[in-house]
Amino acid sequence: MVSVLEAIGFYIGLILAIIGAILDLIGAIGLIRFPNFFVRLHAATVASIGGAAYPLMGVGLMILCSNIFTPPIKYFVAGASISTGILTFIAASTGSHVLARAAHRSGVPVKPKVCDFLEIDKKHQEGGKE
Amino acid sequence: MLEPVAIINIVIPILIPIFFVSFILYMIRIVKGPTIPDMVLAVDCLGFDLALLMALLTLYYRSPFLIVGALLLVLWTFILDLYIAKYLEKRELGE
Numbered sequence: 001m002v003s004v005l006e007a008i009g010f011y012i013g014l015i016l017a018i019i020g021a022i023l024d025l026i027g028a029i030g031l032i033r034f035p036n037f038f039v040r041l042h043a044a045t046v047a048s049i050g051g052a053a054y055p056l057m058g059v060g061l062m063i064l065c066s067n068i069f070t071p072p073i074k075y076f077v078a079g080a081s082i083s084t085g086i087l088t089f090i091a092a093s094t095g096s097h098v099l100a101r102a103a104h105r106s107g108v109p110v111k112p113k114v115c116d117f118l119e120i121d122k123k124h125q126e127g128g129k130e
Numbered sequence: 131m132l133e134p135v136a137i138i139n140i141v142i143p144i145l146i147p148i149f150f151v152s153f154i155l156y157m158i159r160i161v162k163g164p165t166i167p168d169m170v171l172a173v174d175c176l177g178f179d180l181a182l183l184m185a186l187l188t189l190y191y192r193s194p195f196l197i198v199g200a201l202l203l204v205l206w207t208f209i210l211d212l213y214i215a216k217y218l219e220k221r222e223l224g225e
Binding site for chain 1: 138158159168170182185186194200204207208219
């Protein structure tokens with residue numbers, strides 16, 4: 001029988017994994033249903049942070065707080081899983097910002113456009129320079 | 131109170147089909163995405179979720195060396211983002 005602290009850690013990891021699966025499905029449906037690229041970015045961030053980073057940490061916690069693997073292998077797998085989760089935090093947020101900037105600069109067509117302050121500012125600046 | 135091994139054997143076969151449904155939705159967006167950034171965004175989400183699927187399979191099959199691929203997959207996805215963004219902005223890949 002495991003101790004109480006290990007049981008609490010195991011159940012926290014399990015709940016993180018289950019919430020991650022639900023958020024991943026929500027993000028995928030949003031990626032299909034939303035109208036243009038800059039709105040789809042919200043759904044993609046839900047799917048990659050909520051659907052991949054938190055469950056990876058949950059899997060690490062589950063491995064760390066149970067006796068599935070024997071101790072040296074256990075710490076190897078749990079450490080690799082938690083560090084992959086932290087790396088996903090950095091990579092997903094940076095990647096989506098970089099992609100949004102490149103898409104706006106390369107002139108991706110935005111179909112239902114409500115307002116675009118960056119484009120207005122750029123036009124105003126060019127007009128003022130001449 | 132169930133043992134952790136029994137809980138894992140029950141829960142992970144329920145979680146994996148949910149992930150496969152979202153993989154299929156990402157595939158639809160990759161195939162019919164109107165612009166290139168849409169496709170790259172979908173490949174991005176697919177890569178992160180494949181890393182998570184690898185971690186779940188490590189836990190389910192009890193084979194510890196599957197987790198090594200997950201770390202490399204996340205890094206590869208990040209590099210894909212950076213290169214596509216650079217190409218879209220400057221129309222070259224740098225030297």
